[in-house]
Amino acid sequence: MSFFNEAYLSVPPWDIGRPQPVFAKLAVSENLGDEIIDVGCGTGEHAMLFASSGYRVLGVDSAPLAIEKARIKASQRGSKAEFVVADALRLAELHRKFDVAIDSGLFHVFSDRERLAYVGSLRDVLRPQGRYYMLCFSDKEPDWGGPRRVFKWEILASFSEGWLVDYVRPAKFESAHHGRGGEAWFSKVTRT
Numbered sequence: 001m002s003f004f005n006e007a008y009l010s011v012p013p014w015d016i017g018r019p020q021p022v023f024a025k026l027a028v029s030e031n032l033g034d035e036i037i038d039v040g041c042g043t044g045e046h047a048m049l050f051a052s053s054g055y056r057v058l059g060v061d062s063a064p065l066a067i068e069k070a071r072i073k074a075s076q077r078g079s080k081a082e083f084v085v086a087d088a089l090r091l092a093e094l095h096r097k098f099d100v101a102i103d104s105g106l107f108h109v110f111s112d113r114e115r116l117a118y119v120g121s122l123r124d125v126l127r128p129q130g131r132y133y134m135l136c137f138s139d140k141e142p143d144w145g146g147p148r149r150v151f152k153w154e155i156l157a158s159f160s161e162g163w164l165v166d167y168v169r170p171a172k173f174e175s176a177h178h179g180r181g182g183e184a185w186f187s188k189v190t191r192t
């Protein structure tokens, strides 16, 4: 069983049962078009948040257990968010296009090579002028293990061609490991 699928046998530290504050704010502060993909959606809190704001939302995750839990939550809450098992590195296989991609905690799990493939994969599913909103741990977060810490320059470099980086802002990433949230970056990037 993969690391992530096994993590969902219990409640992993990132699965806090509510959306990250930056995404909760985003859902009420910007017009995000019609269709949103939540990449690495876990048990679906963000997908259900945006669905409740009226967007058509697809949550994708490579961990079948996460998708199973997300579907159960969506049915219990009457959410219209949809969930499928899919690889973030091969999103073209969905044969769908989206106005916005959101990513809470996925970008920072990838190796350099996977990161490159991921950026290409995001490009495949975003419409021109589509936006990517991403929350990841920053280099300011102490090393207690866990996923990679990301420097601002790495985000700028990853999206240097065919994208416009609108902002990379300091933010908080809440988890069971953190009282007041871990140090993070919240980025908005537009596909040109």
Ligand SMILES: C[S@@+](CC[C@H](N)C(=O)[O-])C[C@H]1O[C@@H](n2cnc3c(N)ncnc32)[C@H](O)[C@@H]1O
Pocket: 004, 005, 014, 015, 016, 039, 040, 041, 042, 043, 060, 061, 062, 063, 066, 086, 087, 088, 089, 103, 104, 105, 106, 109
């Ligand atoms: C840190 S968790 C965040 C989950 C969720 N976004 C949240 O905020 O609770 C990262 C998620 O990415 C998923 N993941 C890891 N590699 C993936 C891949 N190649 N394709 C799709 N999902 C992946 C994991 O299964 C896990 O659910």
